[in-house]
Amino acid sequence: MTGPMEQGEPTPDDENTPRIPSPRAAGDDLAGGGRGGSGTFVPGPREGNRFTAPEPEPHASMDPEPHSVPEPDPEPQAAPEPEATVHEPAPPEAHADPPSHTVLKSLLGAWALAACSAEETDAVEAHLTECAPCADEALRLRDAVGLLHTERSLDLDPMLRSRVLENCLGRRPARIPVPVWAAPYDAETARLDALLNDFGDAEWHAPVRLKWFEQERRVTRRTTVAGVIGHLMAVDALVATALGLDEPVPMDPEAASAGPTARTEALWRAGQYPLTRTVREPWREQSHTLIRTVSFAGRGVAELAVPYGEFALPLQDAMLDRAFECWIHAGDIADAVDYPYEPPSGAHLHRMIDLAARVLPTTLAGRRRAGLAAPARGLVTAGSPGRSLRLEIEGVGGGDWHIPLDSPAAVASPEHEVAHVALDGVEFCRLAAGHVPPQDAAVGQLGDREAIRDVLFAAASLSRL
Structure with missing residues (x-):
């Protein structure tokens, strides 16, 4: 083959x-x-x-x-x-079509977080050179990621504590350790200041009628909202001068040593503080200064005597008196501008009522010396028991007090109770402020009518301008 x-x-x-x-x-x-x-x-x-x-x-x-x-x-x-x-x-495979604009835009977030694959990263970055809107969006996302991933040392900054404290103090001032007996004044001045905060010029000139009780009759005085604030500032100055602070309103020595009424008249006549909204700032600054001073003065300052002209009060009682008058006159201002105003808290109201109940025997004795109250029954020596009236205050801040009737030095005891009076707490305070006549006070009465009348009129006599 x-x-x-x-x-x-x-x-x-x-x-x-x-x-x-x-x-x-x-x-x-x-x-x-x-x-x-x-x-x-x-x-x-x-x-x-x-x-x-x-x-x-x-x-x-x-x-x-x-x-x-x-x-x-x-x-x-x-x-x-x-x-x-x-x-x-x-043979090489045919190249796939590049991702669409929508797909690449959806990858921008992952790209900013460096979470894309190498191919996706190349595609996104190539797209950013051609698409301005996506480039802007990518820049914003990358900046946002930079805020989330700031590189910091794990060691604490030695200045961290001081910066945190400085920031906190800038947002909220440090709270002053206010004594318990000064807390009502702190609260009531703050509430009144909040009421005044939104007042316009018209409200500052709104007419206010001040009311109090003298002897056997009711007395009124017409002023304005600004005049009421000036009055509070003038009487608060009694506490300020007792603490050694400067007199807010220069006045002659006779007026400076006088009681609340003379001081108020002197301030109203002085032109240093016109009775306009400008009076708010000095009153506010004075109240803050009083709080700071008594807060850092120590315990012994509570017994410091504050002269009120004819009588004197310990500083702790004077601050309660100023809190009481601030609340009462804040209510007068609220009534003048037709605005609701609530009474103090129960604890503060109880302390104010307690002060009035403790002062009542002395006031009753003064009225007896002036011939405005029934004479004492029997000779009562200091520390011995005597007739008493049970004062029952109902509602928030209430309680029971036994008022000696024949002598402030007598010991009031339930065994010698001859009368019983029941009042609402706010009603009793309005009576003590001279805003309610004694004969019109809504009270429950039981026992000696003469003793009840004397105590009610003595409560009204606690008021003053």
Whole structure:
């Protein structure tokens, strides 16, 4: 079987392509070549996009003739296509379309947090060079992330405590340790100041009628809201001068040593503080100064005597008196501008009522000396028991007090009770302020009518301008 196959010559129809032998040719070795007839490698099975050529088997000649030497293969380089095909890389995949604007915009947040993959980061940053709105948004997001991820040392700043304290004190001043007996004055001046805060010029000139009780009759005085604040400032100055503070309004020595009424008249006549809204600031500053002074003065200051002209009060009682008058006149101002005003808290109201109850025996004795009250019954020595009236105050801040009737020095005891009076706490305070006539006070009465009348009129006599 000789022919072109035996001589290794390509047929005219496959000059450039290696011949894939047929099954018959694959088993015929008359030409002395390996599998493939002409000595060329036949491509093996396809693996992916590459062809792996099978290794050639060793030649085992089956030709008995010694002269039948197979001709050498054609130039190995004549058919490089299979070898080239074996090492040819896979064709590159087609490039995907770039992400849309919507997709890239949705990645801006992740990009700002450095949470994108490398491909997403490249795509986003390439998009930012072409889209101004997205670039602006990316800048804002990156700035926001910078606020969330500020790099700080784990060591505490040694100035941290001082900065925190400075910030807190700037927002809310340090609370002064106000004594218990000065707390009602602190509270009532603060409430009145809050009432005045929103007043316009018209409200400061609103007419106010001050009322109090003298002897057996009721007395009134017409002024304005500004005049009432001036009056409070003039009487508060009694406490200020007792503490060694400066006189808020210069006045002659006679007026300075006089009682509340003379001091008020002197301030109203003075032109230093016109009776306008300008009077609020000096009154407010004076009240704050009083609170600061008594708060840091120590315990002994509570017994310091404060002269009121005809009588004197310990400082702790004088501060209660000032709190009481501040509340009463704040109610007068609220009535003048048709504004509701609540009474003090129960604890503060109780202390004010207690002060009035403790002063009542002295006031009653003064009225008896003036012939305005019934004489004492029997001789009562200091410390001995005597007749008493039970004063029952109902409502918030209420309680029971026994008022000695015959002498301030007598000991009031339930065993010698001759009368019983019951009043509401606010009603009793209005009676003590001279805002309710004694005969009109809504009271429950039981026992000695004369003793009850004397006590009610003595309560009204506690009032003054």
